[in-house]
Amino acid sequence: MKSLFLALPGLAHAALRFGCSTLTIERLDPVVEPGNNPSAHVHQVVGGNAFNATVDTSVDVGNRATCTTCIFSEDKSNYWTATLYFRARNGSYHKVPQYPNAVFHDGQVGGMTIYYTQQDFWDNGNQKITSFPPGFRMTVGSPTTETREQAQQYKGLRYTCLQDILTRGSETYDFPKQPCPAGIMAIHHFPACWDGKNLDSPDHQSHMFLTGHGGFRVADPCPASHPVRMPQVAYETMWDTSVFNDKDLWPEDGSQPFIWSTGDTKGYSTHADYLFGWEGDSLQRAMDSNCFFQRCSLGKYPEGVLKVQTPEEQNACKIETTVKEPVDGCKFAPLQSLFEAKS
Template structure:
């Protein structure tokens, strides 16, 4: 189902954002779940503002600290991250899988992922007030410790799509695809959109939110009284370029799928994502209050409200230095941490 091209025709109704972010860094850091730990338990691929580090003080307004972002909209200094996908060869070695830009994006983006901020659907907010996140807000979805399909089904909107081409949609699964995918594997992460209206975080980084999301950009159920504030529906899509590894001669002799998350998970159940808010000033609220849609939210378009930058500027944003210096591309690092 190639709905994406059709979705671009739905430029009526309330605001929705869809934009690309280049890779900022790939290393073992997680300032939400493991603040201050360097290294953290497993490798993450991170996009967004360059204030990302092992410890991000919740009292600090990240939007005012970062001086650049790898995302197309310059006012978004937030950070978005997931685990990293690796290919496991027959000889036991590992190779980090690359990422490529999503559909309808410029060719200049390097790696990274696609970020969404939607309301009720692509073309409506359901006549609800959408409240932007506040400085210091953070959240996670999924868990790196899940090992069974039953556990994974708790998170209805964390799934995979085996891509025939960049526009393939539908056929979502809770497990990593078991056969080669012509255009790679898309990992999908939808966050909850109901907030308690009080806490910027919680001990498990999830309880301050309530998940009524169904996935597939379907209309989420109403928010409960315990979490009455409707916030933007944040979602990530990461296009993992598994095509270079599609030769059957490279796959395990028993025919099992060869991809593994940096958590050590070969099934796909541990897929998870982290979010750390960092939009400048009221830029996200202004956007949610507008009627701009996707890239038309750029201020070089009629009705646009956000500043946009070039691919070259996106890719030029970087951390000043790696916090954890180690080989995250191959077996030297990966095998040492997870397969001693």
């Protein structure tokens, strides 16, 4: 194994892995549906408190937000995915709770684990890793994906049926068919090659190019059309489906009962949005360093370059809910009609 902190000219062994508590759960999407209140489906959102229905590319989120639900206090970015529901026999829909990933049990409430890696999990491959600029945003996956063949085009979107909190591997394109002892981990890997020009694109994806092979394996070189290597962003969401593992709660035909807020019962529509909001040059400092995971914490470790906050400070960061509708136990809420239209 390579040394994590080896310092060679041009070579950086930097990687971030950190937890963010839940900021809000509601139907807003300032990237795909700017200005719409509500948006088409419910999202679970973490990160800075500048999140709202409209955040255009002229906004420097890192300067506008005043707090964040992420452990690194300089990260005011927003990260979100669809929300997972359990479909009960009585016709109601119950939001599946989220729980912190391994190592993040010290006060994080719900939320996700966020990664920023380089060419691979360990190093930049002697390439400059360029931070995202203010106003940058992107998406991965699509809420309209309906078939396995379409889902296979997105190499970085997978599920893991958790036997325990440390289970890795055995990833699938669709929801697990059987109860998972420790829940379901939803995984989202974004592309990391940028065209060097556009903060966004009409489909929110074509300004980026994927050269990765899924997971944290070594990525291929960026193409001439998208020559700028940026950090590899990834999310892991731990959905605690174990609270619904009693088969007497499942559909009588034994089919799996979980459903995305998009109305998708297969799992193919999994998708995620990213809105950059690191303060100043904080992310670039991290990518240029040899800090790794928790050792990036300024003042706690010699390699530390990023400011951290306490779990209490994370969880104190809130925004007002603007979409006034229930998002749990929804037997007659708007998302009920959406789900029924999909069935």
